[in-house]
Amino acid sequence: MAGLLFHSIDVKPKFNMSSFPLDKFRALLDYLKRNNAAATTVSECGMRNAECGTQNALSTVITFDDGLLSFYENAYPLLEEKNIKVTLFPVAGLLGKTGGWDVMGRTSHISAPVLREIASTGHEIGSHSLTHANLVWLDNRELMKELRDSKDILEDVTGMPVKSLSFPFGSWNRRVWDAAKSAGYLYAAAYRGHRRAPTEMLPVLGAYRFDSVEDIIERISPNPSISKTLAGIMSHFSKGTPIVKFRKEYVEFPGWQRS
Numbered sequence: 001m002a003g004l005l006f007h008s009i010d011v012k013p014k015f016n017m018s019s020f021p022l023d024k025f026r027a028l029l030d031y032l033k034r035n036n037a038a039a040t041t042v043s044e045c046g047m048r049n050a051e052c053g054t055q056n057a058l059s060t061v062i063t064f065d066d067g068l069l070s071f072y073e074n075a076y077p078l079l080e081e082k083n084i085k086v087t088l089f090p091v092a093g094l095l096g097k098t099g100g101w102d103v104m105g106r107t108s109h110i111s112a113p114v115l116r117e118i119a120s121t122g123h124e125i126g127s128h129s130l131t132h133a134n135l136v137w138l139d140n141r142e143l144m145k146e147l148r149d150s151k152d153i154l155e156d157v158t159g160m161p162v163k164s165l166s167f168p169f170g171s172w173n174r175r176v177w178d179a180a181k182s183a184g185y186l187y188a189a190a191y192r193g194h195r196r197a198p199t200e201m202l203p204v205l206g207a208y209r210f211d212s213v214e215d216i217i218e219r220i221s222p223n224p225s226i227s228k229t230l231a232g233i234m235s236h237f238s239k240g241t242p243i244v245k246f247r248k249e250y251v252e253f254p255g256w257q258r259s
C-alpha cells in the first residue's frame, strides 16, 4: 500500500503545487470514508506491517509534512468530523513560528499547545526534523541532533512517544535511516527511494494542487482495474477541476515541492 503526502490544505489554494484545495480534500475524505479506506497512522501501519491494507483493497495512510497552521485551520476540523486519523510531521524547531524554506513565501507553523490538542485526539505525531535540514548532507553530530532533539521536543509537547519520521525534502540514505533507528525511530514515511526502502518505511505519494480526486485514488490503488471503476464513480468530483494537468511523475522544479 502507499500513503499520501499533503502539506497545506487551503480554502483558496496558493500559487504553490503543494497547496491542496479544501473542497477536493473533503471529496477525497468522503470517498475514503465511504470505502473504509483511510486506514490508520504510519506507526499502526508499521506495526501491522504486511496486514496494513490488504492487497486487493484500496487503503491508505494520510500524512502531513511541516506542521503548518493551515493543517489545523482547514484539514483538522474535517478529519475530526469524519473521524479519520492522520500522521502529522511537524518541524519541531518551528512550532509557533513563521518560517520557511519555501521560495513561494513564509508560512505559519502550529504552536505547541495546538500540537498537544491534535495529539490528544488520536492523530500520530512524528518528526520532520528540527530545522527542516536535508539530513543526508549533515555530519553525524548534526544528524543526531536533528533526529534526537526533534524527537525530545515533540515528546515533551505531546506527552507521547514519537515513533516515526518523515525526511525533509524526502531525502534519506542508509546512513540517515541507521542513525534514525539508533535515535529510537521505528518507522518512516518515504517520499523518495521507494524501491530501496526497507519494510519499516511506508512509501508515500504526493498529492498536488491540480490532482483530481480520481488521480489520487488511482495513484494509491493496488489494482488498476479497480481504480478504473473508481475513476468512473468519482467522475462527478472532477467538476471544476482545472483543465491544466501536470504529468503524473513528479518533476523536480524549484519551488514546487516541500516534502
Ligand SMILES: [Zn+2]
Residues within 6 Å of the ligand: 065, 066, 128, 132, 168, 169, 258, 259
Ligand atoms: Zn517538509
